[in-house]
Amino acid sequence: MQENALIQTRDVVLIGGGHTHALALRMWGMKPVAGARLTLINPDPTAAYSGMLPGFVAGHYARDDLDIDLVQLARFAGARLILGAADHLDCEQRQIHVPGRPPIGYDLCSIDIGITSAMPDLPGFAQHGIPAKPLSDFAARWQQFRDADGPARIAVIGGGIAGVELVLAMTHALLSRGRETQAHLIDRGEILKGMAGATVSKMRAALKAHGVTVIEKAEVARVEADHLVLSDGRHVASDFTAGAAGARPYEWLSRTGLYCSDGFLQVNPALQTSSPDVFAVGDCAHMSRNPRPKAGVYAVRQAPVLVHNLRASLQGKPLSMYRPQKDYLKLVSMGEQRALAERGGFALSGRMMWRWKDYIDQKFMNQFRDLSPMAPPPLPKDRVADMAEALGPKPLCGGCGSKLGRGVLRGVLDTLPPPSRGDIQALPGDDAALLVVGGQQQVLSSDHLSSLTNDPYAMARIAAIHALGDIWAMGAEPQAATVSVILPRLSEPLTTRTLSEIMTGASETIRAAKADIVGGHSSVGTALTIGYSITGLCENPVTLGGGRPGDVLILTKPIGSGTVMAAEMQMKAKGAWVAECLRQMQIPQGEASGVLRNAHAMTDVTGFGLAGHLLNICQASGCAAELLTGHVPLLPGALDLARAGIRSTLYPQNAAMHPGLESGPLTDLMLDPQTAGGLLAAVPEGQVAAVLQELRAAGFPAVRVGQLVPGTPIIRFISG
Structure with missing residues (x-):
């Protein structure tokens, strides 16, 4: 019975890392459904929280403060994470299409991909404009522009709340850096249409105080690199043009065959689309019976209903209904650390409102910070005395981190008889x-x-x-x-x-x-x-045995995958680090092998770590090596994690290959087991320049990391 409970029978797939799905993942992790395999599909390893974007743009928050780490969240929820952007859903085949990989099947699916403020119909915007959503792209480009020098000319297209918040935040950030700033806010009608009169008055005053020129009842005809052209022929200077003109659904939703309203997926009170097995939440959904504006407060309150209904659908139980509130508190940033609060036509502004908004935003984000892995099931009471010690304090790593150590493997292999056939050549160490x-x-x-x-x-x-x-x-x-x-x-x-x-x-x-x-x-x-x-x-x-003293050691890939993936299992690695590590492991080395075909000796860097595989070359070639640890390229985050004491489970056995070596973060990374690592080659000195040039031209970040020297087969670790 216990074994049957572990069988997975149904696929639940979440498309998009929006706020509702982020909360749903957290809830699922705290109470998973046995038999369900949960999958999250998202283009990036993080999802930016929209509520804090104006604060980041203004300079009140660091870039990392915005991000919900989906890698850590997926680990917490026990979910598969597929990094890619879905571009089609086939309801008949129950498949989700992500470019560059096979379709992903589902039994239940939920869509929470948000909206975009791209303007594909506006000439020049795709080349010279920056949509405010998706947030991750906008944040990266804004940070680069904000931190430049010299005069700054900016323009925001769209005079709703989002556009007003954005232009105030941008202007505040530039002025606070002492940059001469010209700022324009452009709308085809009147700004802040539909907002209470008190709100409009206060926000207009804030725009005036920040020196923002408001242009109303004006159409933008096209966007150029350094200006906008209005339909009446006026030119508006701008080196950074942001688009915040309303919410646009992603175009592929309308091709799913699901019922849509202006491109947004229609959902019933149970958050189901016209296909009962497909749910939709957040800004990409349109609540047919109770239409509401695109606001994060609705997305947040949809999460418990979505999770309940996914569970109910899996278990054959009744669904719950989502009943949105008629009105909600609007908290609007005003550039500096001031905010406006408005509800029911009544508005207050000031620093106290900013502190209130900051408290609410931080409370939301704290739900996703410092997540801890769920505790493993307890060991049986009746067990042998040393079981806990044998298992160790942390889970077994995957990839090469789970392999046997070199000493154990060699000890067993050496007991086997040599090849008896004449057509087999034994290569020691290979x-x-x-x-x-x-x-x-x-x-x-x-x-x-x-x-x-x-x-x-x-x-x-x-x-x-x-x-x-x-x-x-x-x-x-x-x-x-x-x-x-x-x-x-x-x-x-x-x-x-x-x-x-x-x-x-x-x-x-x-x-x-x-x-x-x-x-x-x-x-x-x-x-x-x-x-x-x-x-x-x-x-x-x-082979390993052809190296000669004087040969230069060339490495074709950065190292640190064992440490990064060990940290991922412990939920201590940033999602961006994990994503880059997985990307590097999927880079083939065939072309690099061709460039290095004249090397005297070569090995791939895998389970024994860079130092262990270099030691193999030394032992087979009968020489020593000098390894320049400071020259060895590292994966993003690897050194930070090593400094924090993160080690792969195979690390102690790799360290035993180098007795007397003093431990330290950088040195320990030389012993880190690699999965799908690069090539380490011993190349004659006279060929090094040409080989490095050819490798780098082919896209490999190849570097010189040391050399072979006369002596007994040992490695001398040289810092610097």
Whole structure:
């Protein structure tokens, strides 16, 4: 009975990381539904909170203060996170399409993708304008403009509350930096239409105090790089033109076949669209029976209803109805640390209102800060005495972090007899075997990984690139591969969906390496594991044993993946760091291998860490090495996490390979187990400049990280 309770049978997919979905993920993590597999699809690893955008623009908040970390939130909720922008939903096939990957199946789906203020019909806006939404893009471009020098000319198109808040915040930020500023607010009608008279008067006074020129009843004809042209021929100077003219739905929603109102998805009081299995919330939804303005307060209050109705749909229980309030408190930023509060036609403004707004915003964001992993189930009472010590205080890492240490592996392998066949050449230390087949030299290697991401498509690609590394490290061209997959226990539909994502990722990656998948094997286990056996062809294999004193060491990828992914499991890594780490692990090294085909020795940097694999070269080549630790490129966040004491579970065994080495954050990263890491090559001094130039031209961040030197096989770690 306990085993059956762990079977996942239904897919619940959330499209978009809007405020409602963020709250829903938190609620789900606190009380998950057994048997449901939750997935979040979002273009970025973070989602910006719109309520604090004016404060960031004005300079009152740091950029990170705006972000809800979806990587940490997904980990907390036990959800798969797929980084990509959905562009179609097929209700008939129950599939969500994300460019660049196979469709994602669903049984229940919810959409919370917000709105955009892009103006595709306004000539020049796509090239020279900046829509205020999506917020992440706007925030990055504003920060760059705000921190520049010299006079500043800005314009905001759209005189609603959002546009007024934005132009006041922008002007305040520029003036507070001592920059000479020209600011314009442009609207086709009157600004703040529909707001209470007291609110309009106070906000107009604030605009005047900040020196903002208000242009009303004027159409913008086109946007140029340094000015706008109005329909009456007037030119408005602007080097930064922002669009805040109303809410526009994303165009793909209208192609779903779901009922829409002006492009927004129509929902009933249960938040269901015209397809009962598809829900919609936040600004992308239109409440047909109780239309309301696009405001975050409604999105926040939809979250409990959405979570209840997703649970109820899975469990066959009645749905709840969402009943929006008729009016709500509006808190509007006024540039400096002042705000206006308005409800029912009554308005107050001042610093006290700002403190009130800040308190509400911080209270909302604090729900997503300092999330902690849910406690694992307790160990059985009747257990052997050393079980807790053997398990350790933290969960086992995925990828190479879960592998056996070098000492254990070598100790067992050394007990095996040497090859007895004449067509097999043993290569001490190399992960691949060299075979002779019909006079052709063939390389054979096998590798497998436990999952380090819940995205099966990305995991299949990472595992393939990891396995191909042994082939590329010998200067061989990949030939054929078989795939071995262990899936957790799933229902048949979820098994089919998952396996389809895995095999698509595997096929794309292996075919891109100019090889073919020729077979495979699958079984059911406790967790996702993906492995490959791969052959390659070569004329002059590059081995570990060809290095010579004086050779320069070149590395083609940054390191730190073990530390970053260990931190992700503990919910201590920033989502942006994790996203970049996953991206780097999916960068193939085939082209780099071709550039390095004349290297004296080469290895891929994987489980033993940079120092461990370099030690392998030293031992096979009979020389020592100097490793310039300060020159080694690191993944974003890796050093910060190492300073915080984060280590992969394989780190202690890697450290044992270098007795007497003094521990420190940077040195420890040299021992960090890598998954799908780069190539480390020993290149003759005379070829280094040309090789580095060719690698960098091909897009590899290759650097010189040390050299081989005469001496016994040890590594000297040199800082600086």
